[in-house]
Amino acid sequence: MKKNLATLIVILLLSSASIWSYQRFALYQFHGSVFQEPKLAAEIVLRSASGPVRLSDYQGKITLLYFGYTSCPDVCPTSLANLKLTLGNLSPEEAAQVQVVFVSVDPARDTPEKLGRYVQMFDAGFIGATGTREEIDLITAAFNVYYKINNSESSENYSVDHSGFITVIDRSGYAVMSWPHGTPPGEMSEDLRYLLRNGMPISAQILAGPTYTPVVCAVTLAPAHIRGGEWLYQHHCAQCHGSDLAGNPAWQVELADGSHLPPPLDGNGKAWQYSEQDLLQIIKEGRSLDKPMYMPAFKNGLADWEINFILTYMKSKWSINQLNYQHGFMTLTPQATQTLVATPSPTNTATP
Template sequence: MKRGLIILGGLLLALSAAVLGFQHLGSYQFNGYVLPEPVKAPETLLRSAEGPVRLSDFKGRLVLLYFGYTFCPDVCPTSLANIKLALGELSPQEAAQVQVIFVSVDPARDTPEALGRYVKMFDENFIGSTGTREEIDWMVNAFGAKYTLEAPDENGNYNVSHSAFTMLLDRSGYYVMNWPHGTPSAEMSADLRYLLEHEIPVSAQILSGPTYTPVVCAVTLIPAHVQNGQWLYEHHCSQCHGIDMAGNPQWQVELADGSHLAPPLNGSGDAWKVSEQTLLATIKEGRNLDKPIHMPAFKSTLADWEVEFILSYVKTTWDINQLNYQHGFMTLTPNPTATPAAPLSPLKTVTPSP
């Protein structure tokens, strides 16, 4: 009964394959700290002297976000001056793709107008903004930052201690990386220049904190990836592949021009029989682009890791054997007497051999 299934390779093979797989994924070493899990920027509505500001307004550009306050004696001015220097080391075309947003955690004293005047001392294009105390708290939390209002002196003046790192949001609005206070501007501008040309490679995220645990006969799906993947799937894929991933009911019918309607991505289709690399390539490059019905290319819309997140979500619909097969931990021996589809159906859970 387990005839159709052979475990391919042992633990060593799987681990070495995983290590080799990660190594060729880009070699740039970031100076900043790359978050192991990108964080979707919250939709907080901020107020600036020029009007309302939402982080999602800047999709397509990189955003440098800094929490501070205008009464800040030294840390904030040094950071803003340093960011200005880093942008100055980029070409004007590159710098134009980076938006700096200073968010005050001291809305009681910092009006949008005062913030506008403050940031323009550093650069005309910087945005100074703030919100209500609740909005700021929510946003600070979402970014994993901190601040504390210190006790006021006899004149009512107070200091605010706050996280002093500069946060980077990528073009699709995810917080992906930060630089600690005091990072030299040349290191920041090198990272920015790299990011203007590339996405953060998955390898860098893995190096900064292992998120994938390759296990023989079990594929670890990380809940945060699945959750983000679901959102991305619903916004980019569900209109053709179905909210349930079942594809178009007519997906197996070949149309006159040789094209096919969107196939299932869940375990009822063929997607799980294709290697990870092929899946990634299909999603990034599209398929049958010359035909009216085709799989569109997502390489300019989605970052590599967003596609990985989508695949994590897709994989929640596959059973353990389909997961193992797709990851190369298991192979299926075709039954020569059966119809082509038959060898794939009697899948049962298998225990890995030692």
């Protein structure tokens, strides 16, 4: 009786541990659209009520960049109010690490002082900035923002068309994601909380990437090889990595002795992030042989062509983007863009 109770407690503990690890390590799905290649945010000096502003001033924080104008009837006030709610959902410590910057594309009517008063109505921490027409054209182009001033010659009450998305710039100054206009504050704060804790994971960038035509992959993944690999896999690997390649649910948890349970070999694991050579090496030589839960070496049990068949079967469970990444067709190192510099004009050099 006592023994049964102890077993029950152990089972309960183990299953709650694996549910916990599942939730903790499942791939996070961003609400915004993640950029496949993060770009270093353009360095353009703008003017705010409290002096010159450049985006690099906020490195170390997450910057939320939004373009509009103060006479904007509905879109801009809604977005700024939503950003206020978004920050309100975060803890004060988290919110202190986020900077909202509102850039006016209408410098003729929006002076830095007017902008300052406008953003303060939403939140005392928001920054309102603008520049010369030239500078605005540079910064909007850099962030793929569209704007058009309608009939500004004919009346004082003109309207301005402009993109309504919000660009997210990470702590190191890279634009990593945008939220379309109307993204609910709850979703934006969830993304922010994730970014503040983990940064932008490379897996999210890969999955955001375009899907390439799998020419090479289609050739490599011959159906007969997949079938052969599946048979070999079921006989040699399934007992540890699972008959569906899902691995042990608690694979990310480091056990007391520093070892790990067998990880998934499908697209949910990390196997696709290894090079072909590394995968062959792991399977032939095994891993962590000094630990109780180890990955056995197969160099004496399987021929190279058999291991290649198994790899083909594993690859048939990866997405096209994961395959291309593994084949080296996609590089995901952040690409720095060249710094944009506006040609100085008389208004540009005047400091407020």
